[in-house]
Amino acid sequence: MTKHAKPQVRDPDATRLRILAAAMREFARFGLGGARIDRIALRARSNKRMLYHYFGNKDDLFAITVENAYAEFREREAALQLDALEPVAAMRELVNFIWDYFLAHPEFITLVNSENLHKARHLKASKRNTEISRKFVGRMQALLCRGETSGVFRSGLDPVQVNISIAAIAYYYLTNQFTGSIVFERDLMSKQALAARLAFNIATVLRMVCTADTVARLEKNGELK
Amino acid sequence: MTKHAKPQVRDPDATRLRILAAAMREFARFGLGGARIDRIALRARSNKRMLYHYFGNKDDLFAITVENAYAEFREREAALQLDALEPVAAMRELVNFIWDYFLAHPEFITLVNSENLHKARHLKASKRNTEISRKFVGRMQALLCRGETSGVFRSGLDPVQVNISIAAIAYYYLTNQFTGSIVFERDLMSKQALAARLAFNIATVLRMVCTADTVARLEKNGELK
DNA sequence: GCTATAAATAACCAAATAGTTATTTGTTGG
């Protein structure tokens, strides 16, 4: 019997990765509830049986997807080497990075939204995430400390509040870009709109963390917006 | 045949409202994709037939739910009468209101998230929302203008950027409270944590919109945090 | 080369789900 069609190759690692990539896309696009296992298997050029073989069930697959998304985000941020910059420049760089990352990875945002809709029950179980998060919080603490010591940042700043605020002003703008563009009757995603928002965000964060003197200096030099 | 059990009463308006309330709850809790028509009908103490009779289909019901949620939010904000307060006090009041509203209406936040996951296709069709939104943007514009004229707010502020930022620092904190509490290993929803966040947000917004002189004055009087 | 292992596929299944049909029963205008 001639059967030289589809000489079925085997590559478990590649299959796993294709499934993960397809899952990321599907969960980001439709949320956990709206995602379909069949679509993930199809797009991964695999099948449901393999998906269940490697990942257990839909919920477990979602958990791994969310964990991976966080890990990649923090890893990229850690690679910034902010220690090499003076505090104000480092803060600018950080705000800039977060903005660029969210913009380039809209799937990260929708995954986080979906995970919160489910009360973060998947992330809660992740030991790996705990470790990653601690380092992340430590980096912000170090930066604020450095800025305070050199007199450019205010004292007594809570690194958690600062971190949350930096993420917030980028995240909200992007995750709510659709309702936002309707409410404000303006294309929030045009090139100019995006550039304007980034500039506004950097200025907002600097006004938030810098001392009055530093703000005055930056303003005078035209370095705030 | 004795049948004095359940003397079926009829009240179309009440049934409609019960279905809407149940839909709000269900969509907020599970998103559009995760929501179940059966659960909505059950919780509304009605049935699927009535739901389809009054609202057409799941998508249409979701659209009305989102529209209502926006309408209520804007209506409450409009009722604040910020014109009666001097600009700084008005801004404090607005930030405070938004925080309290989001806190008291978590369903608003998850509905907006869900609507954005679906690229706001439901809200886009709402004429009613357009009208409401315009008034809303106008109010912020008026407040910023008033503050600029009296010299307490900086000039050239974009009301859209300010609006988005005010919403962002409240919204993000609350919608991501679950992943946030894990990442920061801190209960972000304790009474003290919530009070601290509100204070931080008010200070952040005032630092964002006020002139350097005004910030200095507020700081000296201990009115920033 | 042979065999145990596991990668891959397809066909299957029970439960769930959005949406309908058929029927009953209050309510209201003439």
Added chain:
DNA sequence: CCAACAAATAACTATTTGGTTATTTATAGC
């Protein structure tokens, strides 16, 4: 008082969906 209408209910249906079973087949270790 009664006929037309509309509110309410229950039973039904076609399809989808997460998850399984049965089977085939490539491959690594001996």
